[in-house]
Amino acid sequence: MARFVDVHSHVVPSGDDGAKSVEEGLALCAEAARRGTRALYATPHVWPQLPLTQDRERDVRAAHAALVAPAARAGIDLRLGWELTPSAALLDEDPARYRLGGLAAVLLEISFRGPAEPARLLGEHVEGAGLVPVVAHPERAESVLANPGIAVGFAERGWLLQVNATSLLGRHGEEEEALGWRLVEEGLAALVASDGHRAARPAALDEAYELVLARVGEGADALFDGSALAPLAGADRLDLAERR
Ligand SMILES: [Fe+2]
Numbered sequence: 001m002a003r004f005v006d007v008h009s010h011v012v013p014s015g016d017d018g019a020k021s022v023e024e025g026l027a028l029c030a031e032a033a034r035r036g037t038r039a040l041y042a043t044p045h046v047w048p049q050l051p052l053t054q055d056r057e058r059d060v061r062a063a064h065a066a067l068v069a070p071a072a073r074a075g076i077d078l079r080l081g082w083e084l085t086p087s088a089a090l091l092d093e094d095p096a097r098y099r100l101g102g103l104a105a106v107l108l109e110i111s112f113r114g115p116a117e118p119a120r121l122l123g124e125h126v127e128g129a130g131l132v133p134v135v136a137h138p139e140r141a142e143s144v145l146a147n148p149g150i151a152v153g154f155a156e157r158g159w160l161l162q163v164n165a166t167s168l169l170g171r172h173g174e175e176e177e178a179l180g181w182r183l184v185e186e187g188l189a190a191l192v193a194s195d196g197h198r199a200a201r202p203a204a205l206d207e208a209y210e211l212v213l214a215r216v217g218e219g220a221d222a223l224f225d226g227s228a229l230a231p232l233a234g235a236d237r238l239d240l241a242e243r244r
Contacts, residue, residue, distance in 0.1 A: 005224070006037045007134060007162060009193070009203040010198075011029055012042035012060060013025055014056070024198070024199075029203070033074045036205060036209070037076065041101060043081045044082055045083050046085065079101035079236065082100075083107045084098055087118070106134065107134045108133055115143055116143040119135070132159065135160065135161050138150070138162075139163055139167050139180040140164065160228050162191040163223075165204065166208075184212060185215065
């Protein structure tokens with residue numbers, strides 16, 4: 001059984017479209033563990049319309065704290081980060097607030113619709129704070145689908161491209177599937193993550209792992225075991241991978 005590091009999920013209730021309760025979050029963690037995940041980053045959305053107020057952050061951290069022990073009993077090392085949707089307000093904040101657990105990295109998405117420019121500005125803001133942008137599901141962004149060179153440019157500057165397992169499984173559409181595979185097969189993707197939200201869209205990596213293994217061979221492991229995060233690990237243990 002592979003041991004996956006999943007850098008993107010919505011298993012901690014936060015008022016967004018992910019888990020609605022600690023109980024639902026725990027069920028998602030148990031399912032993730034059953035399917036081979038060992039370290040799971042919960043990354044509640046930080047949307048322009050749902051920013052991270054102090055009250056919201058307190059509630060999310062409390063929900064995460066309530067989940068850590070039961071998740072560990074289920075076999076999941078549950079960590080907390082955030083998924084940033086670009087906004088002007090975020091450019092005025094210290095990106096360190098939004099780190100992925102103890103990693104020197106911040107997860108941000110390119111808006112599904114509209115230009116990629118706000119994501120570039122946010123990525124540069126993150127970079128300016130000495131952190132590495134992890135770019136969530138570029139294959140799902142309209143701007144990147146129209147011009148994949150945007151994602152290539154981000155990868156070339158050392159930003160980590162995170163493709164969704166569900167894109168590779170064709171769950172977000174044919175174009176997204178094709179671009180996700182292109183990023184994987186051309187070696188531009190650094191990570192595959194679940195972006196799991198709910199039971200019908202679980203935090204699962206096993207099916208995508210088998211497909212990637214069949215297509216790219218041994219290189220598959222590095223996309224699923226958090227290898228790309230190792231230089232940024234700080235306090236977070238990532239040496240969970242059990243080589244097959
Ligand atoms: Fe997400």
